Amino acid sequence: MTRTASPASCPAGALRSAAQGLGIFSLALGVAELLAPRALARMTGMPGRETLIRACGLREIVNGIGLLASVDPRPWLWSRVAGDALDLSTLALRPGARPAAAPIRNAAMWMTTAVGVVDMACALLPDRARNDAAGAAINYRDRSGMPRPPDQMRGAASDFEVPRDMRPPEALRAYTTP
Amino acid sequence: MKALCWHGKKDIRCDTVPDPKIEEPRDAIIRMTSCAICGSDLHLFGGFMPGMESGDIIGHEFMGEVVEVGRDNKKLKVGDRVVVPFTICCGECEQCRRGNWSVCERSNRNKDLADKMFGHSTAGMYGYTHLTGGYPGGQAEYVRVPFADVTPVKIPDGLTDEQVLFLGDIFPTGWQAAVQCDIQPDDTVAVWGAGPVGQFAMRSALLLGARQVVAIDNVRERLSMAKAGGAIPINFDDESVLDRLKELTGGKGPEKCIDAVGMEAHTTRSLDSMVDRAKQTVMLETDRPHVLREMIYVCRPAGTLSIPGVYGGLIDKVPFGALMNKGLTVRTGQTHVNRWTDDLLRRIQDGQIDPSFVITHTVGLEDGPGMYETFRDKKDGCIKVVLKP
Numbered sequence: 001m002t003r004t005a006s007p008a009s010c011p012a013g014a015l016r017s018a019a020q021g022l023g024i025f026s027l028a029l030g031v032a033e034l035l036a037p038r039a040l041a042r043m044t045g046m047p048g049r050e051t052l053i054r055a056c057g058l059r060e061i062v063n064g065i066g067l068l069a070s071v072d073p074r075p076w077l078w079s080r081v082a083g084d085a086l087d088l089s090t091l092a093l094r095p096g097a098r099p100a101a102a103p104i105r106n107a108a109m110w111m112t113t114a115v116g117v118v119d120m121a122c123a124l125l126p127d128r129a130r131n132d133a134a135g136a137a138i139n140y141r142d143r144s145g146m147p148r149p150p151d152q153m154r155g156a157a158s159d160f161e162v163p164r165d166m167r168p169p170e171a172l173r174a175y176t177t178p
Numbered sequence: 179m180k181a182l183c184w185h186g187k188k189d190i191r192c193d194t195v196p197d198p199k200i201e202e203p204r205d206a207i208i209r210m211t212s213c214a215i216c217g218s219d220l221h222l223f224g225g226f227m228p229g230m231e232s233g234d235i236i237g238h239e240f241m242g243e244v245v246e247v248g249r250d251n252k253k254l255k256v257g258d259r260v261v262v263p264f265t266i267c268c269g270e271c272e273q274c275r276r277g278n279w280s281v282c283e284r285s286n287r288n289k290d291l292a293d294k295m296f297g298h299s300t301a302g303m304y305g306y307t308h309l310t311g312g313y314p315g316g317q318a319e320y321v322r323v324p325f326a327d328v329t330p331v332k333i334p335d336g337l338t339d340e341q342v343l344f345l346g347d348i349f350p351t352g353w354q355a356a357v358q359c360d361i362q363p364d365d366t367v368a369v370w371g372a373g374p375v376g377q378f379a380m381r382s383a384l385l386l387g388a389r390q391v392v393a394i395d396n397v398r399e400r401l402s403m404a405k406a407g408g409a410i411p412i413n414f415d416d417e418s419v420l421d422r423l424k425e426l427t428g429g430k431g432p433e434k435c436i437d438a439v440g441m442e443a444h445t446t447r448s449l450d451s452m453v454d455r456a457k458q459t460v461m462l463e464t465d466r467p468h469v470l471r472e473m474i475y476v477c478r479p480a481g482t483l484s485i486p487g488v489y490g491g492l493i494d495k496v497p498f499g500a501l502m503n504k505g506l507t508v509r510t511g512q513t514h515v516n517r518w519t520d521d522l523l524r525r526i527q528d529g530q531i532d533p534s535f536v537i538t539h540t541v542g543l544e545d546g547p548g549m550y551e552t553f554r555d556k557k558d559g560c561i562k563v564v565l566k567p
Contacts, residue, residue: 137398137399137402137559138399138402138559139399139402140399140402140403140406140538140559140561141402141405141406142406143403143406143407143535143536144381144406144407144408144535145377145381145406145407145531145532145533145534145535145536146381146407146530146531146532147529147530147532150384150406150407150408151408153384153385153408153530154384154385154387154388154408155363155385155386155387156385156530157382157385157386157387157525157530158386158387160357160386160521162357162360163277163357163517165277166357166358166360166509167360168360168507174480
């Protein structure tokens, strides 16, 4: 392969892949929390807390959209970490929990902790593509494609006549011309 | 022969396929000497355009040597060196006779499909879905050129492939984008997208006499190339496009705006582009019109929007009220390449412009599949890839 430029390569970062995966996970979880709050409340040992589950679902969907759509996913990854901390504390404080649900709730806390660790690890990943790009951007300043500096080439094609169908009709042309 | 074939989203392979044959008396067979990956090929790579089938040969920017000619083709002879425009045109229908080559009424052999999609069919195209006729493309060792006595541009001796290859698409596309603006000497022309088409649009606007040309992108290499061509760069990751354009135009906005981005606008920090990306992910929207929205908003009232950027389907939340009330003119469409090729070839021969400036990577055809990702992700300073079969 012949490169007519000679830069360092800039592969896409693991950060961006992680953001995409977590974004899809957030969207899926958020939709589940919105559509099946009662089942999730039972699964996490917190019956009667469906409104809280739905609110968490909305939060997950917003995070998911942010992770999938943003140029810089890092703020959204930290938002997920904050959300995990909130979820963990909610589960630990056990609002409305039944004692018999303790094993279920403990399992949910362990899962939330594991997800939180993954989220934090991803948030701490270096953005190699952006770092590489910032450091190794190639300057194509010698590639004008024209024989003289741009200011001297302005209007060099003034002999060209714009076709009739690509200019305003005579009746709509501006009253004044430069 | 070897050819680059589409096999699915993000799956391009260099396959061995049958050589093309003369099918109609006006055909010609071209042996490729150079071809290129176009930005619109990335829409196929990303699976954004409907109508592709596994095994389709892609590519619509190509040139080479005539090796076989149909019995009724009186224009070409074996040995001629030609650049082939990306649209296939009969030269005889009402639209071709008007010079509206890219909407030829006869060359799309899947006209019924296109009629359903767009209301009325447009011209056939090489290597660009069955909606445009399902013609094999030119990222290959050989290609069949239908109606070859109409569109191929004969190249005189003394010009390299790299100087003339882009006469088949991106140079006339950038040129038409600027011409459609009907540029006046006091105009500011703002160009969104500093990819290959944008680069040619900027230089065309300068040559046609624009007072100032502005380039809007976030890739530093592309902005440096735009600056080399006389454009004022705006990096939308670093500053507000709206504020900077106001500063450059005394608060009034650019008179002429060119969308050289199309359906895959980058997601920026703006809410609308984030929502576009999210909606596209769940298939609530097919195209991402962030650039269109921004152009409509910033363009000076009574100005012109020129849209060479390719769109394929449906867009959402476009401020049509602003467009209408500001009295903006919209000119768009695939390029009528043959309207411009004679004049642009003369300008290349006269030394007014050398289109080879835009080439950053040249690889063998067999390395083409890997270059799609390089081109899409703008890795390695990639702006334009030329393939050598």
